[in-house]
Amino acid sequence: MALAFARDRAAAREALAAWLASRLEGATDVRLSELSGPPATGFSNETIVFDASWTEAATGGKRTEGLVVRVRPSTHTVFPADRFADQYRVMAALGEHTDVSVPPMRGFEEDPTILGAPFMVMGRVEGEAPPDNPPYPQEGWLADSPPEAQAQLWWEGLEAMAAVHAVDWRALGLDDLEGADVPAGGHAAARLAWWEHYLDWAAAGAPQPVPEAARAWLRANLSAQEEAAPALCWGDARIGNQLFAGHRVQAVLDWEMVHVGDPRWDLAWFLWMDRHHSEGVGAPRLPGFPSSEDTVARWEASTGRSATALGWWQVLAGLGFAAVMVRLSHLLVAFEIFPADSDFAHTNTGVTFLAAELERLGAR
Numbered sequence: 001m002a003l004a005f006a007r008d009r010a011a012a013r014e015a016l017a018a019w020l021a022s023r024l025e026g027a028t029d030v031r032l033s034e035l036s037g038p039p040a041t042g043f044s045n046e047t048i049v050f051d052a053s054w055t056e057a058a059t060g061g062k063r064t065e066g067l068v069v070r071v072r073p074s075t076h077t078v079f080p081a082d083r084f085a086d087q088y089r090v091m092a093a094l095g096e097h098t099d100v101s102v103p104p105m106r107g108f109e110e111d112p113t114i115l116g117a118p119f120m121v122m123g124r125v126e127g128e129a130p131p132d133n134p135p136y137p138q139e140g141w142l143a144d145s146p147p148e149a150q151a152q153l154w155w156e157g158l159e160a161m162a163a164v165h166a167v168d169w170r171a172l173g174l175d176d177l178e179g180a181d182v183p184a185g186g187h188a189a190a191r192l193a194w195w196e197h198y199l200d201w202a203a204a205g206a207p208q209p210v211p212e213a214a215r216a217w218l219r220a221n222l223s224a225q226e227e228a229a230p231a232l233c234w235g236d237a238r239i240g241n242q243l244f245a246g247h248r249v250q251a252v253l254d255w256e257m258v259h260v261g262d263p264r265w266d267l268a269w270f271l272w273m274d275r276h277h278s279e280g281v282g283a284p285r286l287p288g289f290p291s292s293e294d295t296v297a298r299w300e301a302s303t304g305r306s307a308t309a310l311g312w313w314q315v316l317a318g319l320g321f322a323a324v325m326v327r328l329s330h331l332l333v334a335f336e337i338f339p340a341d342s343d344f345a346h347t348n349t350g351v352t353f354l355a356a357e358l359e360r361l362g363a364r
Helices: 010-022 084-097 147-163 185-205 209-220 264-277 292-303 309-332 349-362
Strands: 027-032 048-054 064-073 105-109 117-121 232-233 244-245 250-254 258-263
Touching: 010 027, 010 048, 010 105, 084 105, 084 117, 084 309, 147 209, 147 232, 147 244, 147 250, 147 264, 185 209, 185 258, 185 309, 209 309, 209 349, 244 292, 264 309, 309 349
Parallel strands: none
Antiparallel strands: 027 048, 048 064, 064 117, 105 117, 232 258, 244 250
């Protein structure tokens, strides 16, 4: 669910033009097109899209560039700590020093007085993301693609994720993303604790029987996890957060959950979100998509890592997505999109699909 673009566009356009003029060395006559956004702008980030044109003083030549601004969320946030500056820092480092496909990063502004909150500016990448609403297996450009093109997109998305796991995060100065205190249970325990904290925050004291049952199962089965060498983890790893052109990856987006940890988290989330968008909503999986078994084998071959005990991580992914949907249910009530007595926190497909998985495991 997303919110409409509600900012004063004239004021934002003037502020951004002045900001760009101060950042573009030797540029004059900076002009911006009308501001727009995606079809709607999401809860996680307000997104502003426009073209900027200017004259380069040294040559007198004209230049035009498509730009995207993401504004830090300040109220009704999806995450208790958005790590907004970290997102920019990670994407900038990846873009400068690795082959990971990220948008070109153009600047970060900490001063909240310009747009009401800190913001980042990046170059616009042409491409489409598989839609969440309606889910891409049901309709849209990916569902209409031939099976061989669907397969190509899946493998492209997986390999782009695997490229993140190959990054030397220490060399990029991203050591702090691991966290200072990894618990005795290792990175699996650390990620579970992160989602437990998130669930407690999102639930705001209201009972959440299905996520709580998942938490109990994960705790009971944590000892089966073997510690893996940590890697940079994208966090929200799924094809819906990638831009494609010709079914080839153009950019990896949405780094709100970036961290250093066990990369099986990314693989599990990648698979779980696709499962949710198909079997979780009662739709057939796209015919061209490779099987989970083939996907895991390809990831193992690409990364040189083992995906053993991935089932535990998929339940953790289910807990995470259900917790996010619990939070979104409260936001939908706060914005008066849903009535105050809505039971969406317990009936959304993120929760019901997790319940089905727990029943399959005999955990409920």
